[in-house]
Amino acid sequence: MSRGWRYDEAVGDKPMHELAVTESLLEIALRHADGRRVTDLYVVIGQLSSFVDDSVQFYWDIIAEGTNAQGATLHFQRVSAEMECLDCGQRYHLSAEHMACPLCDSTQVRLVCGDQFYLEAIDVDSERVEERPT
Numbered sequence: 001m002s003r004g005w006r007y008d009e010a011v012g013d014k015p016m017h018e019l020a021v022t023e024s025l026l027e028i029a030l031r032h033a034d035g036r037r038v039t040d041l042y043v044v045i046g047q048l049s050s051f052v053d054d055s056v057q058f059y060w061d062i063i064a065e066g067t068n069a070q071g072a073t074l075h076f077q078r079v080s081a082e083m084e085c086l087d088c089g090q091r092y093h094l095s096a097e098h099m100a101c102p103l104c105d106s107t108q109v110r111l112v113c114g115d116q117f118y119l120e121a122i123d124v125d126s127e128r129v130e131e132r133p134t
């Protein structure tokens with residue numbers, strides 16, 4: 001059930017990327033719920049993502065109101081960034097205190113992923129629906 005709500009009408013000149021992704025979460029959840037009531041959303045946020053859990057939750061409470069996902073609980077899972085060493089090809093997870101390659105100690109490394117933001121799964125009234133990352 002859609003209220004025909006559009007974010008560009010509601011935010012004015014404020015930064016809207018968190019609102020936009022929150023709206024996207026809602027749209028995906030409602031589509032997969034297929035008319036059933038959404039109770040939980042499992043959201044994966046990369047370690048280096050700029051998205052802030054609190055902001056998403058804030059927007060969620062506003063835009064989910066009146067939909068089948070109203071009152072659903074958002075679960076945020078932070079995942080560590082994955083790096084690749086350009087010297088030896090080693091792939092590893094970025095830790096806070098150590099950015100260099102753990103194998104050869106090279107600092108010639110690149111980010112493979114770490115700023116992702118996606119809906120991993122939702123719970124609806126009676127069953128869980130998987131949403132794979134694209």
Ligand SMILES: [Zn+2]
Pocket residue numbers: 085086087088089090101102103104105106
């Ligand atoms: Zn290396």
